[in-house]
Amino acid sequence: MSDCVFCKIRDGQIPSMRIDEDERTLTFMDINPLSPGHCLVVTKRHAPTLFEADVEDLKAAAATARRVAANDGKGFDWTPVPGDREAIMKTGERLRAALA
């Protein structure tokens, strides 16, 4: 997809700090990190939305995220950046209600 930023990163048209790559996924550092280890795992195959992504690609992305986090040495125990607690709680409540 020519206008997709992630495809452009995948294809090297946009520079990135790649930290991992396999047949189905690409992992690179986030340009606006929320924590020191904030990186993105994307599927190499373009998918406009989660619902259009190949399930096997999603499985691979989850496995890659786990492997990358495990090798970070901190896992997911990264120091969070202070956020708007009230906004976070409201969003959490809305999502919890939607999932009920």
Ligand SMILES: [Zn+2]
């Ligand atoms: Zn894409």
